[in-house]
Amino acid sequence: AQSVTQPDIHITVSEGASLELRCNYSYGATPYLFWYVQSPGQGLQLLLKYFSGDTLVQGIKGFEAEFKRSQSSFNLRKPSVHWSDAAEYFCAVVPSGGYNKLIFGAGTRLAVHP
Amino acid sequence: DVKVTQSSRYLVKRTGEKVFLECVQDMDHENMFWYRQDPGLGLRLIYFSYDVKMKEKGDIPEGYSVSREKKERFSLILESASTNQTSMYLCASSFGPSYEQYFGPGTRLTVT
Numbered sequence: 619a620q621s622v623t624q625p626d627i628h629i630t631v632s633e634g635a636s637l638e639l640r641c642n643y644s645y646g647a648t649p650y651l652f653w654y655v656q657s658p659g660q661g662l663q664l665l666l667k668y669f670s671g672d673t674l675v676q677g678i679k680g681f682e683a684e685f686k687r688s689q690s691s692f693n694l695r696k697p698s699v700h701w702s703d704a705a706e707y708f709c710a711v712v713p714s715g716g717y718n719k720l721i722f723g724a725g726t727r728l729a730v731h732p
Numbered sequence: 733d734v735k736v737t738q739s740s741r742y743l744v745k746r747t748g749e750k751v752f753l754e755c756v757q758d759m760d761h762e763n764m765f766w767y768r769q770d771p772g773l774g775l776r777l778i779y780f781s782y783d784v785k786m787k788e789k790g791d792i793p794e795g796y797s798v799s800r801e802k803k804e805r806f807s808l809i810l811e812s813a814s815t816n817q818t819s820m821y822l823c824a825s826s827f828g829p830s831y832e833q834y835f836g837p838g839t840r841l842t843v844t
Contacts, residue, residue, distance in 0.1 A: 627772070650831050661736070661822060661835035662775075669831075708774060712831050719790070720765075720833060722774035 620645050622711050624723035631699050632731045639694040639726050641709030649711040651692040652720065653683055656706045665707075668692065679703070704730045735759070736836035738823055744842045751810040753839050755823030762828045764806035766790075766798060769820040769838070781806055813843045 623642045631637055643649060650669050654662040666677025673685040683694045692709060709723040739754035755764065763782050767775040767790075777790030779798040787798050795817060799807045806825075810817055820840050824833040 622774075652831075654835075659837070661837045662824075662833075663835070664832055667832065710775075719777055719780065720775075720831075722767075722776075724772055724774040 620713060622709055622721050622723040624709055624726050626726045628727050630729040630731060633701050634698050637696045637699045639707050641692045641723060643690050643711050645711065645713050648687060649713045651685060652710040653677065653694045654708045654710060656708065662708065699730055701730045701732060704728055736823055736825055736834050738836040738839050740839050741837060742840050744844065745813050746844055747814060749813050751813050753808040753821055755806045755836055756804055757825040758804065759825065760803065761825035763826045764800065765824040765833060766806065766808045767822045767824065769822055775822060778808065815843050817841065818843045
């Protein structure tokens with residue numbers, strides 16, 4: 619079945635530490651890929667997106683993500699986490715030919731320790 | 733900046749009531765979406781609309797209907813609310829061929 623998997627439900631890191639959030643998808647063709655962030659009580663904000671081209675994409679707030687076709691992955695990274703990064707992060711895909719319906723993963727909740 | 737607003741942040745309704753959730757966007761976007769968000773399930777698409785008076789079912793349309801009479805406004809209707817519709821509801825919009833969706837702040841609905 620077509621799906622988006624975020625294997626980590628909760629992650630806790632110390633402020634200043636590096637971060638990697640995992641995302642895997644199972645679609646036949648390369649979909650369009652997104653990472654969104656949801657701060658407490660807020661809607662979702664787009665961090666970055668991948669459609670084609672360079673497989674390392676830069677986003678807002680110092681985030682980047684790397685698309686790896688061989689692993690069907692689109693992991694989100696940040697070299698040094700700030701306390702304000704505590705939020706829930708969602709990976710999403712638009713399947714090839716999927717009009718523009720986003721399919722979301724279950725989300726990863728990030729906690730940041732001082 | 734694109735702005736997507738939702739009529740209520742919090743709503744409490746009784747079982748069997750008819751519930752209207754309103755969403756308005758100010759960027760002349762063609763596409764509008766309604767999602768529900770539940771812990772451990774992420775966001776699931778209820779309905780979407782790609783033009784005025786046009787609508788398409790998403791992944792979980794049962795128990796819901798929608799209305800889009802004007803381009804900027806997209807309403808989600810719960811004809812007879814049930815407790816299993818207690819959830820966070822998020823509205824989003826996007827421009828024509830763009831896949832980037834802009835989200836409202838959400839409405840947390842409790843059905844008792």
